Amino acid sequence: MNLNITKAEKCDAESLCEALRDIDELEITSMGGTPREALLEAFEGGMIYTAKDKAGKVVCMFGSGDSEYEKGSGVVWMLGSPLVEKYKKDVIRLTKRFVNKITSPYKRVYNFIHKDNSKSIRWLEWCGFNIDKSENHEFGGESFYFFHKEVADV
Numbered sequence: 001m002n003l004n005i006t007k008a009e010k011c012d013a014e015s016l017c018e019a020l021r022d023i024d025e026l027e028i029t030s031m032g033g034t035p036r037e038a039l040l041e042a043f044e045g046g047m048i049y050t051a052k053d054k055a056g057k058v059v060c061m062f063g064s065g066d067s068e069y070e071k072g073s074g075v076v077w078m079l080g081s082p083l084v085e086k087y088k089k090d091v092i093r094l095t096k097r098f099v100n101k102i103t104s105p106y107k108r109v110y111n112f113i114h115k116d117n118s119k120s121i122r123w124l125e126w127c128g129f130n131i132d133k134s135e136n137h138e139f140g141g142e143s144f145y146f147f148h149k150e151v152a153d154v
């Protein structure tokens with residue numbers, strides 16, 4: 001394995017916000033935030049992990065947090081640097097292992113994904129998420145799909 005996943009620290013967020021993939025930055029800014037705000041906000045009660053390469057560079061961060069709209073539900077997310085592409089096999093294998101961990105506190109998890117984020121859409125489907133491609137949701141002039149997953153035996 002070329003990656004190590006640990007509990008995230010705020011310095012990881014600072015590092016990642018300086019090197020975010022374009023599609024991830026587009027998703028965040030379309031929803032009215034900045035990468036720094038989005039990443040640091042996740043530390044407020046969230047379960048957050050960081051994947052780093054052997055040189056200690058942040059490849060991606062991911063996690064979940066309580067939904068402010070649905071009691072008992074959570075919002076899941078993942079943001080990455082361009083290094084995700086370099087380590088894509090490790091990212092796919094390792095992060096899938098953590099999906100159950102970050103979703104386990106909830107009966108349902110969800111979020112929105114940019115309709116052009118095809119690689120992440122395929123990964124979400126592989127991890128068992130349902131993606132509603134029948135309806136576009138507009139944020140900041142961009143089109144997003146809603147995705148969700150029902151979590152068994154909470």
